[in-house]
Amino acid sequence: MCKLYTLKRSLAAVLLASSTLLFSIASSFAQSPPVLTFTPVITTGFSSPLDIVNANDGTNRLFIVERTGKVRIVSAGVLQAVAFLDIHDSLPPGNENGLLSMAFHPNYASNGYLFIYYLTSNYDIRVTRFKAANPLANTAINQTTGVVIMTIPAITTSFHNGGKMLFGPDGHLYFTPGDGSPGGDPDNHAQNGNILWGKMIRINVDNFNTAPYYTIPADNPYVNDPNVKDEVYAIGLRNAWRWSFDRLNHDVWVADVGEAAWEEINHLPLSGSGGINYGWRCYEGNDDFVTAGCLPPANYSFPIFVYPHNNATGGFSVIGGHVYRGIEYAALYGYYICADYVSGNAWLIKPNGSGGWTTSMQTGLPLSIVGFGEDENGALYAVTLTGTLYKVTTNSGGPLAVSLLEFTARAFTGYNELKWKTANERDILHYEIEYSDDASRYAHAGKISALNSTVENQYSFRHLVAGFEKLFYRLKTTAKDGRVTYSTVLVLNRKQAASVKVSPSPVTGGQLKFITEKPVGMIQLFTTDGRLLFRRNLENSAGSIAISLPSLPKGVYLLRLKTKEEYLVEKVVIQ
Template identity: 30%
Template sequence: MGIVLGAGLCASFAILASCSDHHEASPTVKVDTRPFTQGCRGFTTRPGAATIERAYPQVSFEYAVQLVHHPRDAYWYVVEQGGTIRRFADRPDVSESELVVDLRDTVAMLGLEDGLLGLAFDPSFESSGNVIVKYTRKAEETDAAARLAVARLHSDNGGATFEPASLREMLTVARPQTIHHGGPPRFGADGYLYVPVGDGGWDPEMRAQDLSMIEGTVLRLDTSVEPYAVPKDNPFVGTPGARPEIFAYGLRNPFGNTFHPTTHELWVGDVGLATWEEIDRIVPGANYGWPIREGAHCKDGVECDPTGLTDPVHEYLNYGGSAIVVGSIYRGQAFPETRGHLIFGDFVNGRIEELAYDGEKAQAKLLVESGLNITEMTEDANGEILVVELGGRLFRLVPATHVQAVPELLSETGCMDMSNPKVAPRGLMPYEVNMPLWSDGADKYRWMNIPEGTKIKVREDGSWEMPVGTVLVKNFFNHDRPMETRLLVRHEDGEWGGYSYEWDADRKEARLLEGGKAEYFDGLGWSFPSRSMCMSCHNAAAGRTLGLMTPQLNREIEYADGHRENQITELTRAGWFAEPPGDPSTLAKFVAREDTEAPAADWARAYLHSNCSHCHRPGGPGRGTANFTFGATLAETGCGLTPELDPLGIENAEVIAPSSPEGSVLLARVSAIGAARMPPMGTAVVDALAIDHLREWIATTPQCD
């Protein structure tokens, strides 16, 4: 949601009874004569026709990017981005995986999008023992950030192991940045290898429109000879100056891809920049328009000539926080009405949908808001959908059997005293954070609760793991007018869902929104997030709850009865922790936003953690390699780092240029309005206080130690 949310349900996943039994022994407030709330109303699963369940729950992996089945034997192969491939037996009760090859001496995971990117079994595997792998490694050139390679790898034992020494590169290309390498290679029904290649990052030279280069293309190769041959019917064979390997072009980052089982056409999900995600049906010789267009729209709203450009089959707005992942054409039995439809999802927001296409019109339909950072969706032997998340767990898409409707009215949730929405209902725990996410100056009021008999676990990094059954409540006010209430709910499957309620003009009720919308409140433009937008920020890498961590809540606040206490102490007395964090005076503490006398570095680092690190961190969905978590080193934060995206006209730009606010893209993006703005969602008003502190911090940082 792009917000810092609280937590709490009084019971798990039904219409809940009174919370009083849970809180009478250790009430949230010491002197509060109001009646207890009748309990936040939970719901068992996320809305949609489907839900997800763990598949092969006893095995998990690190930075999993692809799941591939052996062409004959009952084994799954998992490609781990760091440079390894593991396999496990295709049995529900499998409890271990085995390493089949370690390529870490060759593969370089230089950034969040580098590393081992894909595996494809050669059609002749049974006789040749060959597979194709795609990866990045260090570049030989001083002016390149990485080198992308497509290579053969050999097995002498049917795929039980692969010999690293057998690796033979067939095609390599220098990459200008460490992003946008495209998705895994796949063999088509024609026996040829199709290799999606991204544009390599920020593309002012329009590489994706240059047929002499392979950036922003799908390549088609004949691998029956070494290193490879070009199929004679490739569309640009014989075209002067063109690379004959190119099958289609004008793509930005063609990541997820699949072949249609009957038409044998390649379908690709092309990751957009700041506005549109698209699905393309790949036609020989077609130009999909990047960077002239994003989706079917002229890039950045600048007038362009669409002549000769191929429209996507489907597109959707990404609100600056999406990355499309195309899965498989559904062939299973669990969803009869979905057969023949394309399954696609989103790496950032976890939304999984189906796309019906009749050759002319395409229509998408939600299946589930999974909340996962999806890297691939593939099908098992029965045609059912398996989902791979970057964190290494595998899931299966199954029908939702007991969906309980989300309450349409906020008054029906039991999470709000409708007569006083600034104050937590009795039995729910109010809280504040030291450094809140900037929300265009809106006032915010937060509270949380957890189910009876559950506890909060404090992780090693100080973030809090909230129990299943948690609901998080946050209210947004423009002066004294309530605008929006957001709930973040941890469902019974352990995953989270976000829900937004818009307050009526008379301020007496708030109503559930099915999607995002924009509104004005007394001159303040306000963006209501969709459910998928909520999970873009509340992603798995960020721990979902964002603001609930010890350094943020290590703060004294005033409770409803007028007494003041440190929140860590109050929650400890209430018995909410599995293991109390300890004496607040000895614990980490973020600078408070209102502490204008604090050192600029401490203020700035706390601000970056609260406003940027939910995306820009290891494993997070943010583009580039900068890590804005509070504990990152200055160099990891981006000091001295060349930006991988548009430098916004700054000459010799760095993410953070020491002693040079004017040379720092970070400051430019926080100061921007529109497509260049960071964070990209939920804010349209510049945070002047943050800009002052960031400028002072950068100006007084002499070097990147």
């Protein structure tokens, strides 16, 4: 799993990078999202943990799935010495292999049944059922109770095995094999309905006594389609390593690990999640990948949120989480929380009340987060491959009393100038400028006391630096009660790879014009939270180009131009 991501291609231009950066975020910071805190619970004793599960049996225990073949019990915050399950002798070596997930039957407390998802020594995917003699005790499972429910034969050397297994609110077992491909899905496994790789599977496992120990739910969406196996519930997934059901409304949240450029989060109501084609390999995120032989775009379900492959504003391997429904942290309630395995960035996603989504990113969180899980009360936990179990918390009692109107960075000879504007300041202690050369490890550059005026406040800070190629800046705001929040990260380049001029500014009348030095193959228009609104193939045009836009609300958008060598991104204001 530690190589969920594959760095096959680098993004030539970092999104939003230029010698002068401006990000107008008045509306999003008026209601600041909570600040996540990852509080260590257990720091030693695990061996490559991957997944966190509860049994919903009234004990509130956590079960930690280790890639090396064991399931460990955490009871009242203490790691138990005896392994709950140990199948290490049955597993092959390799980073994406091993014991990947488990799920407890909805009636586990009375029937003792649990299910595991793992790779065999032949690299087949296997689902096996075990039975606990005393379901509520912290005693080891007798391995002789194991019964194989399903084996999915390997089609390549082990890659993209997916892995998350869950019981749905309907009582059926769901799991998500990856596309089984070493990269790019060259054999189009995810779109091939005759194999189970690259799919979401849904089966009824209540057939406890008669082989094959599962049946096909009558309402599975493809039971009458001769071109798709009956077990399939949805198709078109690359590597849905971690996904979840919202425990309140049962919505489906699928995080699909990307290939070369984009990581994606998909959301659907449970009632509309069957028969869905998530689009891989026709699309990666919202971008075309290999569209030859694909259906029109309306036949696919596109993600609600994507982030790019870089350490500053994105990452390289999305780790799906959960919608927080716990009772301890009201500020987190209703937010879907996910993270990136590589970059240490995390995102909070929530409906905006008008059919869209608000998203915010937080940097500087633990690296190698590989799985999230809930306890019986909805408390959220995360685990790293290196062996630390965290509880996801917040010190945010509510939004900070400040609106960040503007945050800019500009390079000068010998120093970089950071400026920001605020309004509605109350009980703010100070602002801190933090910087990094790798978007992972941040250092303190300076601190300025807050003015605490409700009118517009203007601040500036000069960061003395020698020569540099690229620096990342963020603004840390600290309230008098100790709560903190971070701005969006700014990326400051000494040189800009290419130039593009957009006019008019702001754009009016639905007509956008831009001048580019390099031939442009495609343009795309995104909302600032990553939703694709418009795309057009320009067939490598250069010079002055005019585009008619669809009718759009007034606001700030991101225009992305794809050249042969790089992506260019410009902010566009539409009136």
